[in-house]
Every structure is written in C-alpha cells, then in structure tokens.
Amino acid sequence: MSMFSTGILVLTSPLHVLPLRIAPVLTSAAQVVERTLYVHLHPGLNLGTGGQVRPAYIPPVVDLCTLISCLYSNAADICAHLDVRVLLSNVRAQSAALSGNNGPFPTPQTLSHSPEVVLTDFPIQDSGQSSLVTQCLQKYAGHCYICKPCLSSVLLYPRLKEVEEDDDRRGRAAQLKPLETFSDVVVGGTFDRLHGAHKTLLNISCLMANRRFVIGVCDQELLKNKVLKELIEPYDQRVQKLQDFLNDVKPSLEYEIVPLSDPFGPSVSDPELQCIVVSEETRKGGEAVNRKRVENRLAELVLYEIQLLKDAHHADIEEEKISSSSLRTRLLGTLLKAPSVRKSCSLKLYDRNEPKSTSRLQQLLPLFWSQAVKRIVQRDGVKEEDALRRLKSQWLNAKLIEHANVVLCTLWEPDVTQRQVLKTWTLLQQRIQKRLEEIRPSP
Known part of the structure; x- marks a missing residue:
C-alpha cells in the first residue's frame, strides 16, 4: 500500500464506541500515512447512501473530551512518529449552530499540510460498495478541507472491538451529557516539543472556548529548573508550532499566546477569563491563580482538570507520564544536526x-x-x-x-x-x- 505524507481520517462510528476502536483504526492508518494525520469527527455519518453528504455540527459533549484524551494516548503508544491533530471546526453548541445560516464549512478550511489521502472507519457491507463509498468520502473531504489534487481514499478494515450491550446503553446515556463551555479560556505551560499530552490540553481547551483562548508559554526564569533546559526549543519556535496546531484545530477562535516570566501571567489580571484548564499536576497552580484573582477583586476561574497521559514507552530515568523532559532525554546521543x-x-x-x-x-x-x-x-x-x-x-x-x-x-x-x-x-x-x-x- 502506498504511503502518503499527510492524511485526514474521518471517524463515523458512534461517539461512545470510538474510544474502543481508536487503537485498531490508528494502527491501520499508520500503515498509510507517515507524517501528519488529521482527525475529523462525524459520528453517524453514512457514506453508503450514494447521495451527497454534507458536514454537520456536532455538539460539545463530555464524551468528546474522553475521546480526545483516548485518541492522543493511543497515538503516542501506537504511532508516535505521526503528528496527530483532532480538528474541531464542526463542533459547536446547538444554539450557536442554529444562529448561523451556513454549515460548519461555508468554504473549505486550509490546513497547515494539505491532505493527500482521506481515510475512514466507515464499515461497508460488501465489496461492491467500495467504489461508491470512496467517491462519497472524497467529495465529503473536499467540501470540508482544501486537499491535494487527485485526492486518494482508503477504507480502513481494522479489527473492531465489539461493544457489550450494557456498555452500549451506558455509553449512549453518557454521550448526551453536554460539556460546559466558556467565552474565554486560559492555560499555561512550556509546550516544548509539542506532544500528545500538550495536544490533549489544547484540544479540550479549544473545545471549551467559544471566543478567546489565552495560552501562557513559559520563558526565561520559569525554565531554569527544567530537566535538560538547554535542549528546550527557543520560545519563538514553540510559539510557531502552537500557532500552526491551534489554527488547524479551531481557526474560529481568537488566540493570544503570551510569554510567562512568572507562574501567573494574565490569568490573575484579565477580568474576561472564565475558565482555566489544568492537569492533575498543575491543579494547585490553578488554585493559586484563583487566590490571586480574589486578592485582585476578580471572579474566580472555573478549574477544569484533565488526566495525565501514561507513557507506555518510558525508560527507567523518565517520567511515567508523557512529558517534554522525557522527550529531551531521548535526544541524548542522537544526531541533533548534521555536521559539515x-x-x-x-x-x-x-x-x-x-x-x-x-x-x-x-x-x-x-x-x-x-x-x-x-x-x-x-x-x-x-x-x-x-x-x-x-x-x-x-x-x-x-x-x-x-x-x-x-x-x-x-x-x-x-x-x-x-x-x-x-x-x-x-x-x-x-x-x-x-x-x-x-x-x-x-x-
């Protein structure tokens, strides 16, 4: 099978089922794509009707956060060489979707890397359907994103895990629970060598933000105690990678990326901020932010906590979670740049x-x-x-x-x-x- 530099994976399985199917789907996709894999979510999409299928808005629900975390965790384990990015342009609350006259893609979205192949987990009943489904898939992808000419299409045939009836019922109930969203959301971090844990944090923050997303990036004094701090990417390089990723994920948001020379930054002084997304590790930092905001006579932020992602491949001197320090450690002994x-x-x-x-x-x-x-x-x-x-x-x-x-x-x-x-x-x-x-x- 041919290998492509960039691909887009259209996931059509029900939302509550997808976490169980991500691993085999990614395993199959990694045999086709070798650099960048975009993931487009459209649960329930039927590519086998023969008619024209259009992208639709899907509501931000709790299960989406679970899926995003599961997807990046599995990607780090199965296909760490791939730059996986979950796209959210078609995720919007029902009220916001109804207020607009157009669908999620009035014009095709431009991505950092134009897809050369579109893949899907859509199941076909017999081989005679293949041609019909691939044509429908190509048209659907072209309606959503600007793709390379002569876009190829691949139907993945992963060994999908069956869902027990009880789990199915519980999943259907859980996926109906709406996710609370906010006008303005803030996060902070080093964001060195952007990895799955960073992407999970950023994706979920984008999911929860309706208008503005503020990202504080550690610089100077805040880097002094980092492991192998000399190998941390320059600030401008980290910011550029953040911008590329965020503009792919949700271009409709207003992004503010600011340098952090202290642990708080704009989170303790910006009155419009409503929510801060933290991890298990940084929750205390979020609580400290709220104490400072109270001192400054500002409303406290809602603390939304996400779980850390386990690193299945960590060495004895590395952290058990996916982390930038582990990635820097793995650079030791490798060729950082070719000699003259x-x-x-x-x-x-x-x-x-x-x-x-x-x-x-x-x-x-x-x-x-x-x-x-x-x-x-x-x-x-x-x-x-x-x-x-x-x-x-x-x-x-x-x-x-x-x-x-x-x-x-x-x-x-x-x-x-x-x-x-x-x-x-x-x-x-x-x-x-x-x-x-x-x-x-x-x-």
Missing part, C-alpha cells in the same frame, strides 16, 4: 587511518588538545596554566549545545551515561557506513 563534512576532522582522520581502528584516533586527540594550548600561549602571550584555564572555562552549556551535533549528559548514574555513549557510537557507525556506501564507486 568539511569540519569533520575526526571523521577524516578515522577514514585515513588503517585498519579502520579507533586506536590511532585516540592517540591523536591529546595532540589536538596540546596544540590548542600551545597556540593560545603563542597568540596571547599567556602562561600554559592560563591557557588551560581558558580552555576549561569555555562557553556555557546552552552555547555549546547550539553548536553541537550530538549531546551527552552525566546527570544520572554512570550506567545511564554509558548507554548514551553506546547509543552515540552505534548511530555514528550507522551514519559512517551509510556515507561509505554513498561515496563507494559503482562496480
């Missing part, structure tokens, strides 16, 4: 010394160090001890990492450092082998 071939002196020496052994390189490295000391002494007219002191008091970590190709860290036990070194060495050998194969003359 002209500057790779060690690689050239390695290539020139037979018989591809590191022993000669190990003998040469001390010579480089002593030569550096000698040059500083001659150039600056200082003593050897001063030259050594200069070499030892070089750039700060952040500056070193800015110019580094690979980063290691001795923060943990020696065996953890050893694993980093082995990882670095293994990946280096793979790159060298690949490079040798590229430059090897054809027979």
Whole structure:
C-alpha cells in the first residue's frame, strides 16, 4: 500500500464506541500515512447512501473530551512518529449552530499540510460498495478541507472491538451529557516539543472556548529548573508550532499566546477569563491563580482538570507520564544536526587511518588538545596554566549545545551515561557506513 505524507481520517462510528476502536483504526492508518494525520469527527455519518453528504455540527459533549484524551494516548503508544491533530471546526453548541445560516464549512478550511489521502472507519457491507463509498468520502473531504489534487481514499478494515450491550446503553446515556463551555479560556505551560499530552490540553481547551483562548508559554526564569533546559526549543519556535496546531484545530477562535516570566501571567489580571484548564499536576497552580484573582477583586476561574497521559514507552530515568523532559532525554546521543563534512576532522582522520581502528584516533586527540594550548600561549602571550584555564572555562552549556551535533549528559548514574555513549557510537557507525556506501564507486 502506498504511503502518503499527510492524511485526514474521518471517524463515523458512534461517539461512545470510538474510544474502543481508536487503537485498531490508528494502527491501520499508520500503515498509510507517515507524517501528519488529521482527525475529523462525524459520528453517524453514512457514506453508503450514494447521495451527497454534507458536514454537520456536532455538539460539545463530555464524551468528546474522553475521546480526545483516548485518541492522543493511543497515538503516542501506537504511532508516535505521526503528528496527530483532532480538528474541531464542526463542533459547536446547538444554539450557536442554529444562529448561523451556513454549515460548519461555508468554504473549505486550509490546513497547515494539505491532505493527500482521506481515510475512514466507515464499515461497508460488501465489496461492491467500495467504489461508491470512496467517491462519497472524497467529495465529503473536499467540501470540508482544501486537499491535494487527485485526492486518494482508503477504507480502513481494522479489527473492531465489539461493544457489550450494557456498555452500549451506558455509553449512549453518557454521550448526551453536554460539556460546559466558556467565552474565554486560559492555560499555561512550556509546550516544548509539542506532544500528545500538550495536544490533549489544547484540544479540550479549544473545545471549551467559544471566543478567546489565552495560552501562557513559559520563558526565561520559569525554565531554569527544567530537566535538560538547554535542549528546550527557543520560545519563538514553540510559539510557531502552537500557532500552526491551534489554527488547524479551531481557526474560529481568537488566540493570544503570551510569554510567562512568572507562574501567573494574565490569568490573575484579565477580568474576561472564565475558565482555566489544568492537569492533575498543575491543579494547585490553578488554585493559586484563583487566590490571586480574589486578592485582585476578580471572579474566580472555573478549574477544569484533565488526566495525565501514561507513557507506555518510558525508560527507567523518565517520567511515567508523557512529558517534554522525557522527550529531551531521548535526544541524548542522537544526531541533533548534521555536521559539515568539511569540519569533520575526526571523521577524516578515522577514514585515513588503517585498519579502520579507533586506536590511532585516540592517540591523536591529546595532540589536538596540546596544540590548542600551545597556540593560545603563542597568540596571547599567556602562561600554559592560563591557557588551560581558558580552555576549561569555555562557553556555557546552552552555547555549546547550539553548536553541537550530538549531546551527552552525566546527570544520572554512570550506567545511564554509558548507554548514551553506546547509543552515540552505534548511530555514528550507522551514519559512517551509510556515507561509505554513498561515496563507494559503482562496480
């Protein structure tokens, strides 16, 4: 089956059933899409009628929050390489939907990445339906989003889990419970290397916000105590990724992304804010925000708490939840940026010394160090001890990492450092082998 860079998955199963079916659906979708997977929700959509199907508004209900959390949790476990984004343009309260003359997509929405393929979980009764359903699916996707020309379509055939009758009844009752929404919602966080837990927080916040969504992004002082803070993405880069994600998810909202140099930011001074979305970890911070608001004679915010997402692949030194610090830890020993071939002196020496052994390189490295000391002494007219002191008091970590190709860290036990070194060495050998194969003359 062909692989596509970007796809859009149209989920049609009943809302209370979808959490049970997400895992097999994502497993199937990951065999077709390799970079970005958008998820469009339309429970109950019938693609087998042969008639023209139109997008419809779906109400914000409690089950949607459960589904969003389940979807991102499963995505992190099953297809972590995919950038999954749940789209909410067609989610609106019944009263708001009736007040508008148009449907959810008066014109097709432009996404950050144009879909090349549309997929669905819609079940077909027999193979003769396939052509009809795929045509209907393509037209439906084109009505909602601007897609690449010659849009492909794929009907997924995951092994869907059956729903017990009792669970079915309970689910149908639960999905009718409306979700409380607010005009203005606020959240805060570092948002480094945007992952499933961030996306869950942002998606649910977008779901609850009707007009404005304020996002405070930690900067400067608030980053000092973070694990591997030097590997945190620059503020502008984090903001740009947030903007791209949010504009895809719900472009109708007014977004305000502001830097946080203290734990509160605008949450304690903005009188129009009504709700703050927190996690189990940050609930105390939300309570502190409300105490400050009371001091400032402002109304308290509604605290809406979401659960943390478990990380099924966490290592012994990583957190059990999905977190940015774990993702930064996994960068250690990997190639952060490709080296310039002209500057790779060690690689050239390695290539020139037979018989591809590191022993000669190990003998040469001390010579480089002593030569550096000698040059500083001659150039600056200082003593050897001063030259050594200069070499030892070089750039700060952040500056070193800015110019580094690979980063290691001795923060943990020696065996953890050893694993980093082995990882670095293994990946280096793979790159060298690949490079040798590229430059090897054809027979």
